[in-house]
Amino acid sequence: MLRRNFLATSTALLTALTALPAIAQDEPLKVGFIYVGPVGDGGWTYQHDLGRQALEEEFGDRIETTYIESVPEGADAERAITQLALAGNDIIFTTSFGFMDATIAVAEKFPDIKFEHATGYKRAENVATYDARFYEGRAVMGTIAGHMTESNRIGYIGSFPIPEVIQGINSSFIHARKVNPEVEMRIVWAYSWFDPAKEADAAAALIAEGVDVILQHTDSTAPLAKAQEAGAIGFGQASDMAAFKPSPRVSSIIDNWAPYYIERVQAVLDGTWESEGTWAGIAGGEVEIGEITDAVPAEVRDAALAVKDSIASGEYHPFTGPLNKADGTEWLAEGQTATDEELSQLNFYVEGITAEIPQ
Structure with a gap:
């Protein structure tokens, strides 16, 4: 029994x-x-x-x-x-x-x-x-923008006034000014991530102010279409937006999420997934620079790629002092770089940008 x-x-x-x-x-x-x-x-x-x-x-x-x-x-x-x-x-x-x-x-x-x-x-x-670290890609695009503008006016279409977007505006302006001290920046807010009509209107407003280079932190190709109509240039945002090559889209910031998604799903399958925060950039392959087309002179392409390579190697940080805030007070001293904590809370423009950040 x-x-x-x-x-x-x-x-x-x-x-x-x-x-x-x-x-x-x-x-x-x-x-x-x-x-x-x-x-x-x-x-x-x-x-x-x-x-x-x-x-x-x-x-x-x-x-x-x-x-x-x-x-x-x-x-x-x-x-x-x-x-x-x-x-x-x-x-x-x-x-x-x-x-x-x-x-x-x-x-x-x-x-x-x-x-x-x-x-x-x-x-x-x-x-x-x-x-x-989208701001790393903005440094490369800003370098091209500063060289390519003929009116010395570059424009930026913002989605929402959050630190991520303000990082991009500042980085673009800093690097445009590095190669062209006469550059001014105009900013228009769409208050949307994706709204082709609003984005097109924002691009038209910038062009009406004499802007001939447009950067964007919105998701549609509408600003490139407007740039094409006006003879201005722009950049692919998040994806290559290759349909507008070789101009007005002269380069792009490409977000490559595939390796991250594969890594994290593999961790779930392996039983090793943990809560964490990651912030990768050019060096990690999450931020890629799309082809710089022949519409950009060779010397400008070389200068932009030099910025990209120096960021990738860790030799250069896009937010390196001396840098002041828009009100003239010191932000970063000579050789000092912004910390991740500072950037994650960024709520001011750098000196030289005269626009106000919406509250």
């Missing part, structure tokens, strides 16, 4: 132990994405979706991905993230700054799900953050 009970218990235990791994292996890891724009925006969301596609290519049927596009920041974001959580996703990437609070709120309700928030700073045990 005892022997029969022992054998029955042992058989049941063995069956349970061997069955569990088989279930885990048969079920793909579910990976969800929340996008602020449409996947066809040609910029920010397009690049994140390329990263999602790279995941599918890398892991095949070991994973299953899904996404919700064109999600407004705010209450709608919390509903969309919750929808992905309830659908059984094991890890969810929320890919816009304005999704930060919604991500934290949903993560509290689903402690067994892992969340990754792009460009934010709030973390939790099951929430990691990831960002890119």
Whole structure:
């Protein structure tokens, strides 16, 4: 009797132990994405979706991905993230700054799900953050802009007045001024990440002020289309925007999220995922510089690539003193560089920019 009970218990235990791994292996890891724009925006969301596609290519049927596009920041974001959580996703990437609070709120309700928030700073045990040093790419674009402007007026289309965008404005201006001390910067705010009509209007307003080089921190190709009409030049934002080569798009900042997504999903599969914050740039391959076309003179291309190479090697930091704030007070002394903490909270323009930051 005892022997029969022992054998029955042992058989049941063995069956349970061997069955569990088989279930885990048969079920793909579910990976969800929340996008602020449409996947066809040609910029920010397009690049994140390329990263999602790279995941599918890398892991095949070991994973299953899904996404919700064109999600407004705010209450709608919390509903969309919750929808992905309830659908059984094991890890969810929320890919816009304005999704930060919604991500934290949903993560509290689903402690067994892992969340990754792009460009934010709030973390939790099951929430990691990831960002890119876009300001490094802006230094390269600013160098080209300073050389290429004939009116000495360059323009910048901002999305929202947050540190990430202010970093880009300052970096572009600093490096344009380094090669052309006569440069002035005009700034127009779209108050949107993706709104082709608003972006086109912003570009038109800048061109009306005599701007002949346009930089942007918005996601559509509308500013390039306006630049093309006016004979101005511009740059690809987030993606290459190659349809506008060789001009008005003379170069681009390309966000390459694929390696990060592959690394983090692999960590989930391996059971090694941890909450952390990452901020990579040119050196890490997360910020790439697109082809500098023949519309740019060779000497200007060489100067821009020299800036890129010096940043990549760690020899140069785009925010290196002496630099003053717009009100004339000292920010960085000779040779001093800005800390990551300072940059993550940046809320002022550098000296020479006369615009006001909206509050």
